[in-house]
Amino acid sequence: MKKSVILGVATIAGLAAGAAVAGTVDDVKARGKLNCGVTTGLVGFAAPDANGEWQGFDVSVCRAVAAAVLGDANAVEFVPTTGKTRFTALASGEIDMLARNTTWTFSRDVDLKFEFTGVNYYDGQGFMVPKALGVSSAKELDGATVCIQTGTTTELNLADFFRSNNISYEPVPIETNAEAQQQYLAGACDVYTTDASGLAATRATFENPGDHVLLPEIISKEPLGPLVRHGDHEWGDVVRWTLNALIAAEELGVTSANIEEMSAGTDNPEVNRLLGSEGTLGEMLGLDATWAQRAIKSGGNYGEIFAKNIGEETPIGLARGLNAQWTDGGLLYAPPFR
């Protein structure tokens, strides 16, 4: 008797949870705000400026989704999450989506029951060493002391790399990136290893960036992308196709400068379908016809967002590399808007 009551309560709770989760699009529209999980601060990807406005590469994805769904790129509640709190925040419904340079892995996708909606940055783990060390390849690092952030996949990748190359290393465990910078500069370790984008950003802050080199080896695949909860496919589609719209816009030559003129209608039917002057793609998503237009206007197309936040013109100075369009030899390949 008692057991059945408990089961009944659990079922009702489950149903209620299911019902609440099922309509994230409607929830967001009703609330008038998108709750978007970001990092508590990562150079170029997400950080609040002096006025408390969030800026960055991941933040732009949140803004684009908010613009597509709500028509206002500023209708976003940024929820800062740490590496430890991010997945619970998403699973519990505190946030609608997570754009917190999170690596897409099998277990996160399958076991933690999340849905990665694409990749907005292809990263990989690299090494930085002082030039004075005279090392030109990571395979020459036998016996080196390595600064590494604990509890991350980078730690495991490092162990794998050194073991497979049959060389030894001595780890210096570090908690945060800022601490790692200090330790590395103070000479507590010969090598600093983390994601290549983070290394570039870190090196850019040094007094003499030229005294330090990034080694050519990239020892892991780190596809970073936004993710949502399992089971709400309508919402997953919205986030996925908003990201695809940004990528496709760059491929099709739609920029924040010419979007006004192009949305009136062009000779290219795919541009017309994307921007809503032809077809009913927006309706299929449960949004209006100009959803992608607003998403692109919020911060420009993928290339513009990249250039503004982490590109070669910025102090971080990342080259497009893998993150170029497939037509330029990169991996960005948005499925057709049809």
Add this chain to the structure above:
Amino acid sequence: MSDVSFVRTEMLPEQAPPASEVGAIGWIKHNLFSSWFNSILTLVSLYAIYYVLSGILPWIFQSVWNADSLNQCREIMLENWGSTHGHACWAVINDRWLQLLFGFYPSHLYWRPILALILLLVALAPVLYSDRVPTKMLIFSAIYPFLMVWLMWGGTIWGPVSAALGFVVGWGAYTLLSKQLSELIGLIGAAVAAVIWWLVISGYFTGAMDSILPIGIEAVESRQFGGFMLAILLGVVAIGVSLPIGIVLALGRQSDLLIVKYMCVGFIEFIRGVPLITLLFVASLLLNLFLPPGTNFDIILRVMIMMTLFSAAYMAEVIRGGLAALPRGQYEGADSLGLNYWQAQRLIIMPQALKISIPGIVSTFIGIFKDTTLVSIIGLFDVIGLASAIRADTAWNGIYWELFAFIAALFFVVCFSMSRYSMYLERKLQTGHR
């Protein structure tokens, strides 16, 4: 007989003490160079002090106050001093000090936390300086908690008013029931009535009053709270609420009532046996999973509750130490006067026990105030969290010591004041039994 006298008949005039024994020189001779070993120690210490100050003082004072980024700071240093080392870049503080103090609180509403802080000092005055401030001011101290909540979070005034009315309802139930039945039933009835008011009726009351008489100020969401303001807010609430809870727990632990005693012991031992950070993770993560989705249980409120419970458990043990230090005769004396339990506690036991525990209580206060920085680990932007967020800005990435030095200065001011106040209080309450 010759008239030679070997006894001096007139007094010698008083002479000034030798220059080597008084004044600065005398002091130095006695205290710093009294022996060859002490002389060596003095010289070594002087060199150590010189070495430390010669590094720190130029760093603090030969510094850059106006720059837009760390790189610009470095350029200015290179221009002025030829080296970028050994000079602070305070420009980051100049640029972000408002954010470090207030977090993301809307800038046109900064007057509200400032006013709340000033009123806090006013409300504390009758408690801290009971001999110099009229006792009637205590009425304001009682109103202050509700006023503070309203000032900080804004919104309609009827929310805090209805929360305050809950106490009135409880008090009414207590007086009604305790006269007719017994005191214990009165207490229980008061608690039940207040809880019913808060959980069931207050929502309707707030709604109704708001539609009749909408008085309100702009609402501010918890997520916008941050910076040192958050540390003070959490610290003040944890300190203010944990003291009474701690007293009750300490008394409960010594109670003869079995259930009360073991509930108190269990609570104290459980909370003290668990690290604060675990409790904070429970507040931020575990509750999220247990509560139905869409429940909006304010994160700052959750953290406040956890920190209060944590410090209350420590407070209870500190006060129990004070109770244990009281001679048995004090309890017996109170009994022989015919005082009942609460009268004895209020008039005889607690004033002495609390006086004994002052250093321990203040240490706990200072400890819990500094522990508020732990909330940065669960993603709240207190000063430490903001420091790393500021470092994530491309302009300031790579800056490190300046931010921590500023934060250390903020905390030092508050903690040092608390510590000085406790020494003042000990001197004031000194009754000369030593």
